[in-house]
Amino acid sequence: MSLLIKIHKPIPHIRSFSVSTINAAKHSCKLLVIGGGSGGCTITAKFSRHLKKDEVIILEPSLHHYYQPLWTLVGAGVKTVADTRRPEKSVLPSTAKWIKDYALSIDPSQNIVKTTEGDEIQYEYLVIGVGLQNNYDKVPGLLEALNDPKSGVSTIFSADYCEKTWNDLKNFRGGEAVFTYPDTPIKCPGAPQKIVYLADAYMNKTSVRSKTNVTYNTCLPVIFGVKKYADALLKVVERKSINVNYKTVLKEVRADKREAVFFNADDKNKETVLPYDMLHVTPPMHTPEFLRNNKNITDAASFLDVDKYTLQHKKYPNIYGIGDCTNTPNSKTAAAIAKQCYVLEANLLNTMKKNEPKSRYNGYGACPLLTEYGKCILAEFIYDGVPHETLPIDQSRETTIAYYMKKDLFPFIYWNLMLRGYYHGPELVRNIINPLGM
Ligand SMILES: Cc1cc2nc3c(=O)[nH]c(=O)nc-3n(C[C@H](O)[C@H](O)[C@H](O)COP(=O)(O)OP(=O)(O)OC[C@H]3O[C@@H](n4cnc5c(N)ncnc54)[C@H](O)[C@@H]3O)c2cc1C
Structure with missing residues (x-):
């Protein structure tokens, strides 16, 4: 008797595909990361160094990873979309196991995630970074x-x-x-x-x-x-x-x-x-279907329900969230993720050792506001809209240096340091050159 079940399901506007229980597999891991975007890749890189080969599974359907902040300059003719794209494989550590599929459902009481292709993944710890659509x-x-x-x-x-x-x-x-x-x-x-x-x-x-x-x-x-x-x-x-x-x-x-x-x-x-x-x-x-359909882990607006300081899920201590899909009230930016990944790493390591999470995210986010070709206001701030600037200048001024940071420096840092888990935002530089952050 055939066990083939076909469900055609349009997911994120682009593709439709089938679900087949014939090829369904069971996986288990110490840490499952859902979403291989800015947040998911960074956390996968970090924990692949803390854990053994294949103890980290990354669940991400896309074959390409994009540096989205450059799309503004694509729209203005300064960059091309190809400049913002790399193969997903090239931004994932070889020691993590990549499952190319969508998370479909979660049973957080049993620590099981099911994928749209019918696979089951048993995890000990889970990080969710599925972004916004x-x-x-x-x-x-x-x-x-x-x-x-x-x-x-x-x-x-x-x-x-x-x-x-x-x-x-x-x-x-x-x-x-x-x-x-x-x-x-x-x-x-x-x-x-x-x-x-x-x-x-x-x-x-x-x-x-x-x-x-x-x-x-x-x-x-x-x-x-x-x-x-x-x-x-x-x-x-x-x-x-x-x-x-x-x-x-x-x-x-x-x-x-x-x-x-x-x-x-x-x-x-x-x-x-x-x-x-x-x-x-x-x-x-809105958040992806995975969160909108799994109300047991979200708030009323379908954002992952985490503590805004520790990034730990409010109900399930072995679940953490990173990036745009969580309900932390910061500006949803890659800059925020750089800081969040540092806090999340420290807190999840503590959770793995059965200790309380101690590190706190201060809501840091940054927004390079391009105002001309060659000029930019580099807004940096923490929770409650308090400015938190890195450079020893008034960053509300339009400067050329901020423009080139946005166009060249930040993409370089993103591909070479952040996605490899080595960049935590400009805190260190700020402490040296502008300790008051004003
Ligand atoms: C035009 C534009 C300009 C921007 N400018 C800036 C800027 O100047 N500075 C700045 O810091 N930030 C900027 N950003 C924001 C920044 O790009 C995002 O905040 C950041 O990429 C979010 O990362 P994330 O990991 O939360 O989500 P994403 O990077 O979007 O990744 C989410 C991942 O989850 C995957 N996913 C979705 N559903 C599922 C599922 N069911 N199962 C498994 N995987 C799933 C997706 O395929 C995707 O790969 C800009 C964004 C845009 C679009």
């Missing part, structure tokens, strides 16, 4: 418009569409350029406005800016969550004559009429329809 379906008309090469609609928040932003910019001949920020938590909350500033700079270069209205519609009530940098960014907005509409959220894209429909965050019945010649969308985001 774009939720195109929340905005009717958006996905169709993104997939139409001539629509003038793009997003830097995807490897599939960030080069389209650059194409749209190159083809733009003036008119209405509209940019958005959604009403969900997103990764890199600074990126939606970075692309506005770079687009403005490019339009100046090509002399179309004088015949263009640039509009930035954001669901937020402020331009940026940390006052020091918000004050500086408002000056940039003024200098560039950008129309900013707060509490204004994209509701629908009518690509056939080249219209974007927005609602007011305080009164959803209040609608505005804007015509556009170019529309850059920051899509709503």
Whole structure:
């Protein structure tokens, strides 16, 4: 009798595949890491040094790893998407066992994770770093418009569409350029406005800016969550004559009429329809299906429910979380993960020794806010929006050095140190050159 069960299931917008119990396998490990993105790779590298060969399993379906922070510069024509991509295999340690599959379900009381192909993985300890995904379906008309090469609609928040932003910019001949920020938590909350500033700079270069209205519609009530940098960014907005509409959220894209429909965050019945010649969308985001379907480990919003200081799961002490998929109230950035991985490593090692986790994450995050080709405000801050700067200068100023750090230094550190588990953020440098962090 055949045991073949076929379930066709569309997962993360790109692929569909089958589940076959015939090939299902059972695995067991000391540490299972779910997600091989920025957080998962870093933790896998660290624990592959603490544990023996194959004691760490990494569960990650993608064949490629992307350095997402460069997608902003792809959208502005400074880099290509190929510059941001490497084979997943090349960023994983050879001593860890890589299972190329999606986590489907978890039984945290039995320490078992099932995969979409039907495998079962028994773990002693678990780290979850499955990131955030774009939720195109929340905005009717958006996905169709993104997939139409001539629509003038793009997003830097995807490897599939960030080069389209650059194409749209190159083809733009003036008119209405509209940019958005959604009403969900997103990764890199600074990126939606970075692309506005770079687009403005490019339009100046090509002399179309004088015949263009640039509009930035954001669901937020402020331009940026940390006052020091918000004050500086408002000056940039003024200098560039950008129309900013707060509490204004994209509701629908009518690509056939080249219209974007927005609602007011305080009164959803209040609608505005804007015509556009170019529309850059920051899509709503949500956690992957694995978390949305396993409510036993998440909060009400489907984020992994961890302690914001120790990163340990609130209910299951042998589970930790890292990166964008957790409910820690920091800015969701790779910079945050650099600091988190240090805290998580120390705490998980303690948990493995049956001790309490002692290391505390202070909410550090950083956001290099590109304002021109060659200029950047390097925002660095901890929980509650307190600035925590590394350089002995006022980092709310637009500087050339911050631009080259973003473009060249941070990618170098990411590929060569962070993903190998050797980078914990700029704390050491800060303690030497700017101990007060002000
Ligand atoms: C346009 C843009 C600009 C940015 N700019 C900056 C910046 O300037 N500075 C900065 O520090 N950060 C920036 N970021 C944010 C940064 O890239 C992310 O915060 C970081 O990559 C998140 O890492 P992560 O490990 O949490 O998630 P990801 O790196 O997204 O990885 C999640 C992984 O989980 C896998 N996964 C999903 N579901 C499952 C499942 N069911 N089973 C197994 N695996 C699964 C995915 O395939 C993926 O590989 C930017 C991001 C974007 C998109």
